Amino acid sequence: MSIHISNTSKMPKGCGSWSLQAIDTCPGSFDSIKRELVDACKGCYARFGNYNYPNVKKPRASNREDWKRSGWADDMVAAMEKSELFRWFDSGDCYSVALAIKILEVIKRTPHVQHWFPTRMHKFPKFRDVLATINRQKNAVVRRSSDSITGEIDGRWSNGSTIIPTVDHAKPGHTVCHAYDRQGKCGECRQCWDKKVKTIAYPAHGRSMIKLVNLAA
Ligand code: SF4
Secondary structure: OOOOOEOOOOOOOOOEEEOOOOOOOOHHHEEOOOOEEOHHHHOOHHHOHHHHOHHHHHHHHHHHHHOOOOOHHHHHHHHOOOOOEEEEOOOOOOOOHHHHHHHHHHHHOOOOOEEEEEEOHHHOHHHHHHHHHHHHOOOEEEEEEOOOOOOOOOOOOOOEEEEEOOHHHOOOOEEEOOHHHOOOOOOOOOHHHOOOOOEEEEEOOOHHHHHHHHHHO
16 A cells, blocks of 8 residues: 545645545534534535546545555655645545544654644544644644634634635634635645634635535525
């Protein structure tokens, strides 16, 4: 087995991502009381379109097994030798504490790389220690994802993100993502990697999410 690093067109040049299959590895996407996906995950881009193609699903399925082998962290560190930025989980989530511990090792061994770690695993108490330790690393930010599609967020989070219907729905304290003013690209923006930026608000994009926010309006 070998690692599969993806490069999405949105991210800055040279920024890789290590991803898993959406929903299958996202226990935080499900509201066990309502017995349905949380709003933010109902319209998630990684459930639709290209993400269902076999050539996209296959490397994610491979990554799900691959991280368990002993040389995985060494290979990840080697793959990041020339990187400055890394985004964990373009799709999927860190469903295992053992995986989070391995990611922490990779982050510690790559001080030249800024790591952005978005997640919903903060909902589960057993992840809290390891997520807090990752977020204490100078070169990493754990960005807790809100379930909301109307900009709600837990104000206690040091760093988080939420979805808003449009730019005009940004609330005080939100830092808006303007990728969609740049043909869906980050360009020079590095806000998601910046610990000083408390809450990123992503205006809804993609057909499914826009339909969802319109229904909620
Ligand atoms: S806030 Fe900036 S870094 Fe984050 S996704 Fe949007 S453009 Fe990219």
